Amino acid sequence: MIPRILIVSDNSDSRSKGLAARLSRRGAVVATLPLAAIAFDTGSPSGLSIPGFDGTLPDAVLVRSIAAGSFEAITRRLGVLHALGKLSIPVWNSAQAIERCVDKSMTTFLLKNAGLPTPPTFAIEGRAMAEAIAERELPFTPLVLKPLFGAQGRGIRLIEALSDLPAEDEVNGVYYLQHYVPRPGPPxxxxxxxxxxxxxxxxxxxxxxxxxxxxxxxxxxxxxxxxxxxxxxxxxxxxxxxxxxxxxxxxxxxxxxxxxxxxxxxxxxxxxxxxxxxxxxxxVNIADAIADALLKFLADRAEAAATTRPYRFTAPANS
Structure with missing residues (x-):
């Protein structure tokens, strides 16, 4: 069976193109779409309408990027990924994993819960609570303020005094504060x-x-x-x-x-x-390795499904 892979990407960047090319070279049929193009459609057999799939579903979905948007738009797009998972379509990464990573407070909660070393972290609402945390922690260590939703180092600040805390409207009322990890530098x-x-x-x-x-x-x-x-x-x-x-x-x-x-x-x-x-x-070529891992996962999944025989109940004969 030729696997059909959907790459979710909101821009045609080199990484998305590279993944598509490498999957294609390995025999997969690949389509690239933004999540915004996929519709919930109760008239469709699956409940989803995916352009280019003629009412069917892909064998796997690889999520490269999700564009910024309104709260409603992001909720709907993640809902599409949740729906694909509900339909037993492998989604790398799943909506749940993306939600956990995008929300830094949940990430640090899960890391700590798993017993992994992560700096002491506080995620609170309102400047009064942020000031209370800062007054308690700053005598011992500077704090790093990060946007709860953010990437590539944007919006990160070093907090060394109460006056360094931004106004509530600059952080949408949420303060994610983490102990600064001292290390040699520069560099x-x-x-x-x-x-x-x-x-x-x-x-x-x-x-x-x-x-x-x-x-x-x-x-x-x-x-x-x-x-x-x-x-x-x-x-x-x-x-x-x-x-x-x-x-x-x-x-x-x-x-x-x-x-x-x-x-x-x-x-x-x-x-x-x-x-x-x-x-x-x-x-290693990272795009090659991701393509190989996903296709191996699908092959192993198909093999397991083919070798699993359903259990059949046989009523005992009357004595």
């Missing part, structure tokens, strides 16, 4: 580990003059090398795999920061990660 370093189907595909360190070490802010990707050994080379992949599992992500970019004393902390798990910076230093 500053952290790690991005890419996990797919429970395996680590690639790792890099990011070196930058800014303590916010995102590549789009000027940090330089580097191969993970000898300087990691004091943290334990095997500790990074194990921690990243556990973090991806904690949020239920099929593939993810896990951000890990080393403290000055060498202890590692998981900061974030990205369910729709970019990988251009990582690819520049990785030995």
């Amino acid at each position: 500053y370093r952290d790690f991005r580990v890419f996990v797919c189907a429970g395996e680590v595909l690639a790792m890099m360190s990011r070196r930058g003059d800014d303590w916010i070490t995102n590549v789009n802010r000027g940090a330089v990707p580097e191969q993970v090398s000898g300087h990691v050994s004091r943290h334990g080379e095997t500790e990074l992949p194990a921690l990243a795999r556990a973090a991806a599992a904690a949020v239920g992500a099929d593939f993810a970019g896990v951000d890990i920061v080393p403290a000055a004393d060498g202890k590692l902390f998981v900061l974030e798990v990205n369910s729709m990660p970019a990988w251009s910076g990582l690819q520049s230093v990785a030995a």
